[in-house]
Amino acid sequence: MNYSSELIKGTLKTIILKLLKDNSRMYGYEITQKVKDLTAGKIQLTEGALYPTLHALEADGILTTETEYIGKRVRKYYSLSSEGNKVSDEKVNEFADFINTMKFLLDIKTGIA
Amino acid sequence: MNYSSELIKGTLKTIILKLLKDNSRMYGYEITQKVKDLTAGKIQLTEGALYPTLHALEADGILTTETEYIGKRVRKYYSLSSEGNKVSDEKVNEFADFINTMKFLLDIKTGIA
DNA sequence: CATCAATACATAAGTTTCTGATGTATTATT
DNA sequence: AATAATACATCAGAAACTTATGTATTGATG
Numbered sequence: 595m596n597y598s599s600e601l602i603k604g605t606l607k608t609i610i611l612k613l614l615k616d617n618s619r620m621y622g623y624e625i626t627q628k629v630k631d632l633t634a635g636k637i638q639l640t641e642g643a644l645y646p647t648l649h650a651l652e653a654d655g656i657l658t659t660e661t662e663y664i665g666k667r668v669r670k671y672y673s674l675s676s677e678g679n680k681v682s683d684e685k686v687n688e689f690a691d692f693i694n695t696m697k698f699l700l701d702i703k704t705g706i707a
Numbered sequence: 708m709n710y711s712s713e714l715i716k717g718t719l720k721t722i723i724l725k726l727l728k729d730n731s732r733m734y735g736y737e738i739t740q741k742v743k744d745l746t747a748g749k750i751q752l753t754e755g756a757l758y759p760t761l762h763a764l765e766a767d768g769i770l771t772t773e774t775e776y777i778g779k780r781v782r783k784y785y786s787l788s789s790e791g792n793k794v795s796d797e798k799v800n801e802f803a804d805f806i807n808t809m810k811f812l813l814d815i816k817t818g819i820a
Numbered sequence: 821c822a823t824c825a826a827t828a829c830a831t832a833a834g835t836t837t838c839t840g841a842t843g844t845a846t847t848a849t850t
Numbered sequence: 851a852a853t854a855a856t857a858c859a860t861c862a863g864a865a866a867c868t869t870a871t872g873t874a875t876t877g878a879t880g
Contacts, residue, residue, distance in 0.1 A: 641828090736855095
């Protein structure tokens with residue numbers, strides 16, 4: 595089972611920024627695999643959504659990039675800028691707050707923290 | 708403070724269906740007010756998003772409607788169809804599952820259930 | 821060694837869905 | 851009398867995702 599795409603909308607940036615917070619340096623394909631692994635396949639980021647988002651975050655100064663060659667294959671590593679570090683925390687905190695609001699609104703019980 | 712609109716995207720249907728599950732009969736404006744009240748203003752549904760969604764849910768057979776007049780002012784009440792009842796549960800369950808996945812992914816600690 | 825799968829990037833047409841504005845009309849408040 | 855609140859609806863434009871396509875390298879498999 596995997597989530598309807600509309601659920602993932604709005605959380606893509608948050609997921610990317612959190613992963614980069616934890617791993618400091620990741621490339622696009624690696625992000626898709628990491629998310630797939632960590633969520634047991636429930637969240638599968640598509641390239642058509644991921645790459646444009648990474649480009650936009652870079653254009654906004656939230657991410658910085660370094661291109662490397664592994665053999666002849668190119669890899670573009672993304673890292674958080676200092677502003678990106680701040681934005682990452684803000685996004686995660688906002689989502690944490692959102693979860694609490696939605697749990698109340700939808701009357702959802704979850705396991706212990 | 709209120710949430711960035713992108714966060715609310717993808718949860719609008721779920722919120723509507725859950726409210727109608729609990730209240731059995733609501734009209735559009737009432738839904739906006741109820742959500743605002745229950746979330747202390749953190750989630751404010753806009754009419755431009757709400758009404759088209761209600762119309763779509765009705766067209767899909769998930770909601771049924773009854774129009775009433777309060778004085779000369781019209782009110783359109785929405786209720787869950789039998790299928791809507793099922794979809795409501797599914798949506799809430801899916802979101803509950805999604806919350807758990809995201810809590811793990813974002814390393815979020817929340818209060819006790 | 822030939823073929824397919826996986827790795828790794830990117831773009832783009834079409835669709836969906838929201839934003840923000842506009843419009844109409846009734847009722848309550850000041 | 852004028853403004854705010856109630857209550858519906860629609861629409862142009864924007865934003866963001868889906869799905870497909872494209873290019874190229876590397877690993878696995880029979």
